[in-house]
Every structure is written in C-alpha cells, then in structure tokens.
Amino acid sequence: MRVLASGLAVFFAGAALTIAAANDDQTGRAMEQIQKYRQMLQDGNPAELSEMRGEQLWVTPRGPSRATLEQCDLGLGAGKLEGADARLPRYFSDTDQVQDVESRLVTCMMQLQGLTREEATRGWYLPDSDIAALVTFIAAKSKGMPIRVPTVHKKEAQIYAAGKELFFRRSGPLDFACATCHSQDGRRIRLQELPNFLDRKDAQASMVTWPAYRVSEGTVWTLERRVTDCFRQMRWPQPEYLSEAIVALEVYLRKQAEGGIMDAPGIKR
Amino acid sequence: MRSSANAILFVLASAASAAAEDNAVVSKAEAIVRKSFSTATPDDWNTRLKQDEVQALCSQYRNNPPPKIAERILATQQRTLKYPASGKMIGDWREGEKLASIGTGGQLSSIKPEEAGAPRGGNCYACHALAPSEVAAGNLGPSLTGFGKLRGTSPDAVKRTYQQIFNVQAFYPCSMMPRFGHNGWLTPEQIADAVAFLLDPESPVNK
Numbered sequence: 282m283r284v285l286a287s288g289l290a291v292f293f294a295g296a297a298l299t300i301a302a303a304n305d306d307q308t309g310r311a312m313e314q315i316q317k318y319r320q321m322l323q324d325g326n327p328a329e330l331s332e333m334r335g336e337q338l339w340v341t342p343r344g345p346s347r348a349t350l351e352q353c354d355l356g357l358g359a360g361k362l363e364g365a366d367a368r369l370p371r372y373f374s375d376t377d378q379v380q381d382v383e384s385r386l387v388t389c390m391m392q393l394q395g396l397t398r399e400e401a402t403r404g405w406y407l408p409d410s411d412i413a414a415l416v417t418f419i420a421a422k423s424k425g426m427p428i429r430v431p432t433v434h435k436k437e438a439q440i441y442a443a444g445k446e447l448f449f450r451r452s453g454p455l456d457f458a459c460a461t462c463h464s465q466d467g468r469r470i471r472l473q474e475l476p477n478f479l480d481r482k483d484a485q486a487s488m489v490t491w492p493a494y495r496v497s498e499g500t501v502w503t504l505e506r507r508v509t510d511c512f513r514q515m516r517w518p519q520p521e522y523l524s525e526a527i528v529a530l531e532v533y534l535r536k537q538a539e540g541g542i543m544d545a546p547g548i549k550r
Numbered sequence: 551m552r553s554s555a556n557a558i559l560f561v562l563a564s565a566a567s568a569a570a571e572d573n574a575v576v577s578k579a580e581a582i583v584r585k586s587f588s589t590a591t592p593d594d595w596n597t598r599l600k601q602d603e604v605q606a607l608c609s610q611y612r613n614n615p616p617p618k619i620a621e622r623i624l625a626t627q628q629r630t631l632k633y634p635a636s637g638k639m640i641g642d643w644r645e646g647e648k649l650a651s652i653g654t655g656g657q658l659s660s661i662k663p664e665e666a667g668a669p670r671g672g673n674c675y676a677c678h679a680l681a682p683s684e685v686a687a688g689n690l691g692p693s694l695t696g697f698g699k700l701r702g703t704s705p706d707a708v709k710r711t712y713q714q715i716f717n718v719q720a721f722y723p724c725s726m727m728p729r730f731g732h733n734g735w736l737t738p739e740q741i742a743d744a745v746a747f748l749l750d751p752e753s754p755v756n757k
Contacts, residue, residue, distance in 0.1 A: 446578075454734065456728050469688045471686045518594045525586050527586065
C-alpha cells in the first residue's frame with residue numbers, strides 16, 4: 282500500500298506540472314481524475330473487492346455439476362493456486378493447447394462445473410464480471426513471484442514465435458501493428474505513456490500489474506480485455522475471446538517481461 | 551579451396567533453412583489471425599486484416615527494410631499519389647485543426663461500440679506536437695510546431711506536404727505513420743485542410 286501511495290504521489294507531482302500549462306477545460310478534467318485518485322488512496326485499490334468476490338466464486342458450488350473451482354488445475358496441479366498465474370500461458374495436455382489464465386479458467390468451469398463455453402464466458406467484458414473477479418483472485422495468488430513462461434513444449438515454442446510475429450504485423454486502414462506504439466522508449470499517445478515491450482524493464486512494469494483496476498473505466502480489466510481494446514484502437518476487427526491471437530501475444534509479452542515480480546491486481550489510468 | 555567451398559555451402563544451407571523457418575512462423579501467425587478473427591466480415595477481412603505488399607514487407611523487416619526493398623517501396627508508393635479534383639492542395643486551416651484533434655471513427659468493437667456517426671479524423675495530436683497551446687500532444691512522431699515557418703507556402707512546399715500526408719511511404723519506407731490518403735482514411739480535400747493547418751501563416755501551428 283505504501284508503494285502504491287508513493288507511486289501516486291509521483292503521479293500527482295507530474296500531473297500538477299501538466300495542469301499548470303493546460304487550459305481551463307483540461308484542468309477541470311484533470312482535477313476530476315485526481316480527485317478520483319485521492320479517493321482511491323483512502324480506500325485502497327478497488328480491485329481488492331474484485332479479488333474477494335473472486336475468492337467467493339472460487340469456493341461456491343455452481344453450474345449443473347454443483348461443483349466449486351477448488352480442484353481447477355492451472356498448470357501446477359489440481360487446486361494449486363500459489364504462483365500458477367506467474368507461469369501462464371502454458372501448454373495443457375488435456376486440451377492439447379497453450380492456454381492463458383482466462384482460457385484455462387473457462388476450461389475448469391466447463392470440466393468441473395459442467396457449464397457450456399457460452400455460459401462460462403457470457404458478459405466476460407462487462408464491469409465486475411465473474412471472469413474478471415476470478416482472474417483477479419487467481420493473479421493475486423502469484424503476488425511476489427517472478428514471471429516464468431515456459432517455451433519448452435513444441436506448441437509453446439510455436440505460439441511464442443507466432444506471438445512475436447503478430448506483435449510486428451501491420452495491417453488495417455492505419456497500417457498499425459502493436460510495435461507502432463510499443464517499440465520505443467519514452468513515447469506517448471497524447472499524455473498517455475506507452476510501455477516499450479522490446480525493453481525488459483518496461484515490459485515487466487506493465488505485465489506484472491495485469492489484471493488491473495482501470496480508473497477511466499471504473500472496473501477491473503483482464504489482460505485479454507486490454508489486448509482486445511488495443512485492436513479496437515488499431516481499427517482491426519475484434520478478435521474472439523480466448524482466441525489464439527490473444528494468447529500468442531500474451532505469451533510474447535510475458536516472455537519479454539520474464540523475471541518481473543507479479544504485483545497484480547494493479548491500478549492504472 | 552575445398553574447405554572454403556564447403557564453408558560457403560554451409561552458410562547458404564543455413565540461410566536457406568533460416569528462411570524456411572521464418573516462412574513457417576509467418577504461415578503459423580497468418581493461420582492464427584484467420585482463426586482468431588473468424589467473425590470478421592469478408593469486407594472487414596479484406597480492408598483490415600489482409601496485408602498489402604507494403605504492410606507485409608514492413609512487418610517482415612520490422613520496419614527497417616534493406617536498401618533494395620526500400621527502393622521498391624518508394625517506387626510503388628510514389629505511383630499511388632492522388633490529388634484533389636480541384637487541384638488545390640492547401641485548404642482551410644480551421645478544418646485541418648479540427649481533424650488534428652479527432653481520434654474517433656472507423657472502430658469495429660462490439661464490446662465497446664463507438665457512437666453511431668462518430669466523426670473520423672486524422673488524430674494528428676495523438677503523435678505530434680502542433681499548436682503550442684495544445685499541451686496534450688503525443689510524441690510518437692516528431693514535433694511539427696512551427697512547421698510552416700520553416701517551409702513557407704510555395705507550390706513545392708504545399709505539394710510535398712500534401713504528398714507526405716497522402717502516402718508517407720512514398721518518401722519514408724516503413725514509416726510508422728498511417729498512409730492517410732492511400733488507405734482512404736482521409737479524403738484528398740481533408741488532407742488539403744491538414745496541409746493548411748501545417749503551412750498557413752495564420753494557423754496556430756505557426757504562431
């Protein structure tokens with residue numbers, strides 16, 4: 282909490298400088314944002330509420346099978362949650378695919394609780410969705426652990442290489458790729474700072490704090506939600522939830538952030 | 551003699567196998583794109599996901615094309631340049647200023663749908679500093695503050711500026727900047743307005 286507080290203090294100092302030069306309208310809007318941040322400092326990260334709700338959902342029998350998720354295997358064995366998220370995405374032999382935390386969670390909801398894929402994922406992107414709460418709970422169980430994404434299995438190595446290729450893949454009416462905004466140091470869209478994912482420190486700082494409470498959205502966003510929104514901004518069509526393109530990019534981005542110490546849920550603009 | 555010939559053969563063989571590996575990776579990535587965006591309409595597929603030659607080359611060379619490829623891009627992109635029907639390549643800087651701030655339009659998200667009829671702009675401020683009064687300017691591209699002061703409004707300066715916004719890759723192969731005219735994102739008339747915003751002595755960019 283103290284780290285968060287000092288981080289925000291730095292933010293305020295930066296924001297104050299910006300405001301001094303901005304016009305009244307912008308100042309008004311910026312002040313509103315800062316008010317929100319201040320409130321949050323007193324209340325803590327609202328993602329903690331999501332985390333608690335996720336824990337409730339985890340241990341509540343649900344679905345046709347009236348089962349909990351407590352026996353879910355996130356890669357380290359059934360029911361082993363500590364550090365599991367830090368080692369995702371990875372290959373799972375029962376589904377014969379590389380899965381990220383969201384994809385694997387949905388597999389567990391289907392296998393253990395008997396839900397259909399459609400039932401398990403309905404409204405995943407809505408504020409305070411069950412998926413977002415569960416993902417927040419799972420991520421928090423890796424707090425303090427280094428990101429280590431395996432690229433040992435053939436499918437892991439393949440999807441990593443494809444993810445790297447996708448990161449640089451330009452298309453659409455604006456000729457954009459992920460790399461357009463995320464391959465140089467110290468760049469911004471307007472005043473929004475952009476992580477350079479070719480730089481390990483930048484990649485780590487960004488990746489260890491997903492999922493995160495988004496102040497501008499007023500809710501927790503998962504990493505899939507974040508990547509999906511990048512495609513909206515790039516003017517590409519919308520990728521399907523849990524699709525291989527999103528997982529491939531996650532593998533590449535998390536590999537770039539290898540060794541970063543997990544600190545999710547984060548709190549971001 | 552034989553050993554150097556062997557060495558050359560070995561280098562050639564390694565280069566060939568590296569190229570085959572690269573091709574396999576690109577094929578895999580393309581297969582993933584097709585599967586992951588399977589709900590895209592045929593039209594969206596063709597205009598948003600299918601790469602043209604330039605996009606494919608710039609992706610392949612990570613935006614740093616070797617000289618031969620760069621020359622080829624310059625040549626093909628020079629041929630794409632088109633001009634307003636009126637022939638007037640410098641328009642109204644006030645309209646250009648509006649375009650520079652508009653970051654909406656052309657989005658395809660169903661989970662965060664854009665307002666119907668949201669205007670489409672150039673969103674220049676996302677990446678460039680322009681009028682000094684606008685502090686919320688991005689820095690992905692170079693600062694263009696005072697752009698017209700250095701260049702004036704000679705026919706050559708106007709044409710060159712117009713061409714670069716229409717298709718930046720006719721001058722800078724694999725530039726990060728969108729090819730606004732070539733890709734049909736802005737009309738030739740809108741580009742002329744953007745030119746005015748950059749070059750007109752009355753524009754706040756040059757104040």
